[in-house]
Amino acid sequence: AQSVTQLGSHVSVSEGALVLLRCNYSSSVPPYLFWYVQYPNQGLQLLLKYTSAATLVKGINGFEAEFKKSETSFHLTKPSAHMSDAAEYFCAVSHLMDTGRRALTFGSGTRLQVQP
Amino acid sequence: EPEVTQTPSHQVTQMGQEVILRCVPISNHLYFYWYRQILGQKVEFLVSFYNNEISEKSEIFDDQFSVERPDGSNFTLKIRSTKLEDSAMYFCASLQGAGDTQYFGPGTRLTVL
Numbered sequence: 720a721q722s723v724t725q726l727g728s729h730v731s732v733s734e735g736a737l738v739l740l741r742c743n744y745s746s747s748v749p750p751y752l753f754w755y756v757q758y759p760n761q762g763l764q765l766l767l768k769y770t771s772a773a774t775l776v777k778g779i780n781g782f783e784a785e786f787k788k789s790e791t792s793f794h795l796t797k798p799s800a801h802m803s804d805a806a807e808y809f810c811a812v813s814h815l816m817d818t819g820r821r822a823l824t825f826g827s828g829t830r831l832q833v834q835p
Numbered sequence: 836e837p838e839v840t841q842t843p844s845h846q847v848t849q850m851g852q853e854v855i856l857r858c859v860p861i862s863n864h865l866y867f868y869w870y871r872q873i874l875g876q877k878v879e880f881l882v883s884f885y886n887n888e889i890s891e892k893s894e895i896f897d898d899q900f901s902v903e904r905p906d907g908s909n910f911t912l913k914i915r916s917t918k919l920e921d922s923a924m925y926f927c928a929s930l931q932g933a934g935d936t937q938y939f940g941p942g943t944r945l946t947v948l
Contacts, residue, residue, distance in 0.1 A: 751935050762839075762926060762941035763878070770935055809878060813935055821935055822868065822891060823928075825878040 721746045721814040725826035733834050738782075738797040740829045742810030745791060751813035751821065752793040754784055757828075758806045766808075769793060780804070805833045837861045839940035841927050847946045848917055856912045856943045858927030865932040867910045869902065871895070871923040872942075878926065884910065917947045 726741040744750055754766040767778025774786040780803075784795045793810060809828045813821040840859045848854050860867050869881040883890040884902050901913045910929075914921055924944050928937040 753936075755939070762841075763928075763939035765936055765938070768936060811878075822880045822883055823870070823878075823937060824880065825870075827877040 721750065721812045721824045723810050723812050723824055723826035725810050725829050727829055728827065729830045729832065731832040731834060732800045734802055735799050738795070738800045738804065738831065740795040740808050740831065742793045742795065742826060743791050744793060744810070744812045746812055746814065748814070752786060753811040753813065753823065754778065754782070754795050755809045755811060756806050757809065763809065766795070800833045802833050802835065805831055807831075839927055839929055839938050841940035841943050843943060844941065845944045845946070847948065850919060850947055851916050854914050854917055854945060856925050856945070858910045858912070858940055859908050860910055860927065860929030861931070861938055862908070863931060864929035866890070866930040867904070868928040868930070868937060869912045870926045870928065872926065873923040919947050921945060922947045
């Protein structure tokens with residue numbers, strides 16, 4: 720079975736500081752990994768995804784993540800935080816179902832606060 | 836840009852009542868999903884739907900739940916007799932089939948009193 724662990728339910732950074740949101744996964748098969756962002760009162764928006772191509776993945780809004788198989792990690796980073804980055808961030812792993820399609824298993828989320 | 840839409844945005848109901856949550860997936864997508872997020876908890880998979888039948892369902896998706904694609908555009912989740920613990924945000928998602936990216940709707944917040 721697949722699972723996702725996000726370390727830190729709340730992360731607070733200053734505007735302009737580095738953002739690091741941690742995600743570790745467990746999967747018995749090569750995973751597909753995703754980061755989604757949820758702004759207040761909105762749905763889930765895809766930030767970026769890893770699907771077995773390049774291990775360093777660039778997403779929208781300046782975010783990127785690196786897949787490290789040896790560490791079973793897929794941490795999300797952004798060099799310089801902006802006030803508009805304040806949101807809830809979810810890491811998810813995609814697992815293969817019997818039908819060949821993939822459902823998502825989500826982590827518990829990390830709420831990012833950006834201080835002025 | 837095409838997007839998944841959901842109605843209503845907020846539904847309040849009495850315990851024991853039936854509710855139907857509606858979703859309009861992206862038009863050329865083939866796979867459809869329902870997830871839920873209880874307040875303060877993680878997003879959980881409920882069910883997936885393909886070719887007019889359920890592909891996979893989680894333990895949460897018991898006999899009180901059903902899904903349907905009544906026409907070419909809508910995808911619905913019905914809860915037959917709501918319980919207090921059904922209060923959650925329900926997200927619909929769709930996937931084209933060629934890729935692995937699920938696109939999510941804005942959610943319906945269900946409150947069971």
